[in-house]
Amino acid sequence: MFSNFNIQNFIYNFSCNCQKVQKKTFSKNQVITTYIQKRNQLCILLSGHADLVRYDLNGNRTIVEHFSKNDLFGEVFYKVTTNNELLVEAKSSCTVLFYIYDEIKSPCSKGCKFHDTLAEHLPELILDKITELNTRIELLTQRTTRDKLLMYFSLISTRKLSKTFELPMSLTDLADYLSVDRSAMMRELKLLKEDNLVDKIGNRIILLYK
Amino acid sequence: MFSNFNIQNFIYNFSCNCQKVQKKTFSKNQVITTYIQKRNQLCILLSGHADLVRYDLNGNRTIVEHFSKNDLFGEVFYKVTTNNELLVEAKSSCTVLFYIYDEIKSPCSKGCKFHDTLAEHLPELILDKITELNTRIELLTQRTTRDKLLMYFSLISTRKLSKTFELPMSLTDLADYLSVDRSAMMRELKLLKEDNLVDKIGNRIILLYK
DNA sequence: AATAATATGTGACTTATGCAACAGAAAAAA
DNA sequence: TTTTTTCTGTTGCATAAGTCACATATTATT
Numbered sequence: 001m002f003s004n005f006n007i008q009n010f011i012y013n014f015s016c017n018c019q020k021v022q023k024k025t026f027s028k029n030q031v032i033t034t035y036i037q038k039r040n041q042l043c044i045l046l047s048g049h050a051d052l053v054r055y056d057l058n059g060n061r062t063i064v065e066h067f068s069k070n071d072l073f074g075e076v077f078y079k080v081t082t083n084n085e086l087l088v089e090a091k092s093s094c095t096v097l098f099y100i101y102d103e104i105k106s107p108c109s110k111g112c113k114f115h116d117t118l119a120e121h122l123p124e125l126i127l128d129k130i131t132e133l134n135t136r137i138e139l140l141t142q143r144t145t146r147d148k149l150l151m152y153f154s155l156i157s158t159r160k161l162s163k164t165f166e167l168p169m170s171l172t173d174l175a176d177y178l179s180v181d182r183s184a185m186m187r188e189l190k191l192l193k194e195d196n197l198v199d200k201i202g203n204r205i206i207l208l209y210k
Numbered sequence: 211m212f213s214n215f216n217i218q219n220f221i222y223n224f225s226c227n228c229q230k231v232q233k234k235t236f237s238k239n240q241v242i243t244t245y246i247q248k249r250n251q252l253c254i255l256l257s258g259h260a261d262l263v264r265y266d267l268n269g270n271r272t273i274v275e276h277f278s279k280n281d282l283f284g285e286v287f288y289k290v291t292t293n294n295e296l297l298v299e300a301k302s303s304c305t306v307l308f309y310i311y312d313e314i315k316s317p318c319s320k321g322c323k324f325h326d327t328l329a330e331h332l333p334e335l336i337l338d339k340i341t342e343l344n345t346r347i348e349l350l351t352q353r354t355t356r357d358k359l360l361m362y363f364s365l366i367s368t369r370k371l372s373k374t375f376e377l378p379m380s381l382t383d384l385a386d387y388l389s390v391d392r393s394a395m396m397r398e399l400k401l402l403k404e405d406n407l408v409d410k411i412g413n414r415i416i417l418l419y420k
Numbered sequence: 421a422a423t424a425a426t427a428t429g430t431g432a433c434t435t436a437t438g439c440a441a442c443a444g445a446a447a448a449a450a
Numbered sequence: 451t452t453t454t455t456t457c458t459g460t461t462g463c464a465t466a467a468g469t470c471a472c473a474t475a476t477t478a479t480t
Binding site (some may be wrong): 049052054058060064075077078079081082084122123126127129130133134135137138140141143146179195 | 250264267270272286287288289291292294326332333336337339340343345346347348350351353355368387
Binding site (some may be wrong): 060073144145146180181183185187190202 | 466467468470471475476478
């Protein structure tokens, strides 16, 4: 995912003098963080699964992003502009590395290698984030639930290098991720099966088209 | 829009030795650029209006982004991942500054001030882009056409600091931007008028709610 | 192991949205 | 100016998608 920069090596070899790095663990359904204005928090998901979730005034829940191991999140990647609540929820037990910035690009005054390396590689990391966001926009601009499902499956299939895969989230969550009604999505999945485009055993998907 | 960095001063005072900057003009409906893989092009719209447009296999057109004066675009902000065609179309006469990078973060070997300043401020510029993308995602995750319209109007209203404003694009384009059918959108606009939430005289919108 | 909680799967019904088609207004081109 | 093109506004109809409600399966919790 990350262009040239190996985030994994980086995370496991970091050293920090500035006391601004914290590692915390969370259990399922706990709120990992809420996004607020003017805070520059950067988080790395070391293990587990988590979602960036928004609740709107109508009670609709939207999964804005879905995070897996080594994914980065935090206000650094999401300047808060509207007043809808944004929070990151643990979908399973999670370990998270928290990092608070004063200034994004300036080097750390304490000579902290972690901070400096991160600042150096931030442009690449942000560009990767942009790619994800653009993909998400492409997904959301699909006009029908069917097209959203097919595109989503195609993305996962490409990522997993296989036409058969387990969904990385529950079907309930997938509906909130695609921004469609769950039961309507289930109906469409049934139609996709009937049309022999997709097979489905529980949460395992098998793409049948070439 | 741009955090600390004044893009306007920057553009009008640039100097460049590396011959990689070009200024071009376009007339309405001309294709300014197409997005392709592995090219690092950065463009600045000096005047006019333009759209980043995607055409899918079903013939649907989606306006991915709408650009006005001083907006930045190009592959730097959009790594091409899918094989859908992406192009920037002039909506009126446009002047565009083109810039080709070899490496995004490295300083210019020719000591080109333009290049260096841009590289220095790229993180901020990209973060601003992220904000736009996130706003766009929030717009697209609105479940109904009504909610999309209301949120879009609210965004423009905030930007223009007025409850009355001219739409920055045609209604036909707005439908492609919100990813909904044009006639269905027109119908919803009529319903918004009937419900006294919005008034509309041609392409001028007046928000009536507090 | 028993209970509770959450997720999946489905159907009947309503509503929102897309589609096609057209007329008039506005804008662009000749 | 006149002509052509594009945009706006509207309708009838078909269909996709949301709502509600419930049964069953699966997964946590006690």
